[in-house]
Amino acid sequence: MGPERKLYQKVKKNMSSISWIRLENLSLSGTPDLLGYNTSGHFFTVELKVCKGNKIRFSPHQIAFHVRHPNNSFILVESLDQRCLKLFQGSQIQELVACGLSLDACSEGLDACRLKLESLGK
Numbered sequence: 821m822g823p824e825r826k827l828y829q830k831v832k833k834n835m836s837s838i839s840w841i842r843l844e845n846l847s848l849s850g851t852p853d854l855l856g857y858n859t860s861g862h863f864f865t866v867e868l869k870v871c872k873g874n875k876i877r878f879s880p881h882q883i884a885f886h887v888r889h890p891n892n893s894f895i896l897v898e899s900l901d902q903r904c905l906k907l908f909q910g911s912q913i914q915e916l917v918a919c920g921l922s923l924d925a926c927s928e929g930l931d932a933c934r935l936k937l938e939s940l941g942k
Contacts, residue, residue, distance in 0.1 A: 823870035824853065827898050831868070835934045850881025852893065862941030864892040865910070872901050874920035878913070886913035892940070896933060897921065907933040 831854070832840055838856045843865075845851040852865035867886070869876050876897055886893055893910030899921055906925035908916055915923050927936040 824868045827868050827870055834930050850885040858938050858940055860941035864940055867895045869897045871899055876920055883913055886910040905930050
């Protein structure tokens, strides 16, 4: 099982209050990995990334998606060497490419990320 698939299993298990659909889209490059729907009836997307070090790799299509869709889109990054989980807003994509994990996240840690996503639309 790949690292992003493991991250998805962790998200699915620990954020069970959110309805998750894993998007396996080969026809539209850059589409985020997950479509989430919270109990407030709010849809959002989440791109999953696993990295070592500070730098996070994105395809040009992934960057373009978040530039075009800055609202209700998120990037969840798990750093294997720093042992941390950080949630960034899609609107931060260009800063995230430039600064990596040194950029301030909107939430840090599994519980804080879950609470952030659960509270969307409230």
